[in-house]
Amino acid sequence: MKMNYAEFLSEAGAKRRPSPLRKFSRIGREATRPLINMSPGLPHNDLCQFVGAKFQLRDGSTLELTEEDCQIAYNYGHTDGIKPLLTYLSDLTVRVHHPPTYQDNDTEKQLRVMINQGGCHGISSAARLILSQGSLCLVQERSYPTFMEALRYIGATPLGIKMEEDGPDMAHFREIMSAWDPNDKEKWATRPKLFYLVPNGNNPSGETVSLVKKQEIYALAQKYDFIVLEDDAYYYMQYDGPLIPSFLSMDVDGRVIRCDSFSKILGAGYRLGWVSGPNALLTRMMYELQVDSQHANLLSQVLFNSQFQQWGIDGFLRHTDTAREFYKRRRDIIAKAAEDHLTGLATWSVPRAGLFLWMKLLTVRDAEEFLLDQVLKNDVLLTPGGIFLMDQSQPSSYIRVAFSVGPEEDLAKGMKILAETIREFNQTQAQSPH
Known part of the structure; x- marks a missing residue:
């Protein structure tokens, strides 16, 4: 199904545009010849007080940050995230989820990955992108309070879906959605355009959505044309059997925004996570980040990138296995x-x-x-x-x-x-x- 992304944007989301200053920052970063760069208002690297650092890891190994690493963390960076870490997380997302929109010829729905300030930042930014005052938003009947507060700030109204142990009560879900008839254009325009859920280990009530129900939900999303906001902080903490495929793994249309978090895997205080989804929507989330806080914490990015370059993707997945067994016990x-x-x-x-x-x-x-x-x-x-x-x-x-x-x-x-x-x-x- 061809997505009309403009139809999903809130009034505020539709107004998002790139920072004009960032255009010139990008020219400076991407220059292929030496420039006398008098464009950016950056602090001078000679005043950076940190010239190196060594971190002792729990397994006895060490991570060393060079003076160059410290200078990257010291100054402003690219909004999407530092390039090697962004590449790593893109490769990880493709390997784990096999998203159908990866390298899609349609540049609007083509998969994009962006580093952000953790799961809460991702879900609240997505909510602001799509919802306006008076909008309806589908949620699990027991939902994460931080997202519910984001709805309250926006002035959006939650529609709760009854839950069973393996996910939403699909009869109730279909009953709710049947109120919107595509042939009634005026009513159709008022339909909920976002479904927010925690699919694995729902916070607070612990439900995990089965693969069959994920497929049914995605079919409903296609029928009633809404976006799925997949807040999956506990994806790697599925304790019984193989990991259930994500909504992103079945997203042939480009209608899933997936939020991943390091909080439960590597630490919550670093405030680092990543978002995956259609380029048309993530680009506007990136515009908001530009004017909100420029980018995610660069010291955390440099530190995690150093760890991941040692681990590789296999090492990261081994660590998630360790975390899963720890919490399963x-x-x-x-x-x-x-x-x-x-x-x-x-x-x-x-x-x-x-x-x-x-x-x-x-x-x-x-x-x-x-x-x-x-x-x-x-x-x-x-x-x-x-x-x-x-x-x-x-x-x-x-x-x-x-x-x-x-x-x-x-x-x-x-x-x-x-x-x-x-x-x-x-x-x-x-x-x-x-």
Whole structure:
């Protein structure tokens, strides 16, 4: 299907254009002969105070940053990212996902990769690109609050899709979309043009979308002509069986914007990630980055690039295998602890991916009040599930249990304390007059 990308742009997205200064920066960088370059307002490299650095890695090896590396990190760079790192991430994306639009003859839908400041930056930038005040946006019924806040800032309205363990309830999805008839042009123009989801280990509730449902969702996207925003921070943390192919891997039209993140793999504080998608849309996301913060953190880019040049793609994938096994062990510990201590007090599903156990407390009506007033007194901090729900006006019995941090023994200990606190709460409730 031929995409009309202009139709998807928000009012703000349609206004995005390249920074006029960046044109001259590019001429200077790409010059094939020596220039007396008096165009850019850059700080002089002679004032760069860092001339080298050495990093000790956990495996005993070292990374050394040269004076040239330090000067790259010191000054302004290309908005897309430093070239060797951008090439590496492009090659990684092609190898892992085999996107059909790679090197497509249609330059608008042709795959583009851009380095950004992490997953949150990617999803919020994509939202601003496509959504305006009053726009409708499809989301999972339990969604990542940061994206929901981005919708609130924009003034867009979320439409929640009911979820099952293997992804959206497709009957409910089709029922929602049936309200828009392509033959009713006025109504068709108001259809939701974006579906945001975390396909693996959904934050908070842990669902992983099956391949069959991904294919059904993509077919719906074609039928009703919407963009899929694939926020896949937990792609490499799929614990059971081979990795499920991504939406990007089936994107023959160029209607998927995929956000990858290093936060859960290499570290969250570096604020580095990458976005893959159709050139027509990513170019405008790049324009926003130009006027927002120029580019992602260059010291992080230089450091990661140095690591990746040592690792190669195979080394990176070996590291993701290590991270997956690390968190899988913790997932198994928390699941067993829940079974040992909370059977009969709560219900939950063991997540196939991600970092969270989504749990319903059977005798607690208001989980937030219970966690703050009862559980926290016993030195356990958990997240109430209500903050992730579409309707936050009513109390919720759900909680989110993160198993990614702290000593392994604390996972079982925390579940035991939660169970004891629920029993004490139940006893108090039974003794209180109604």
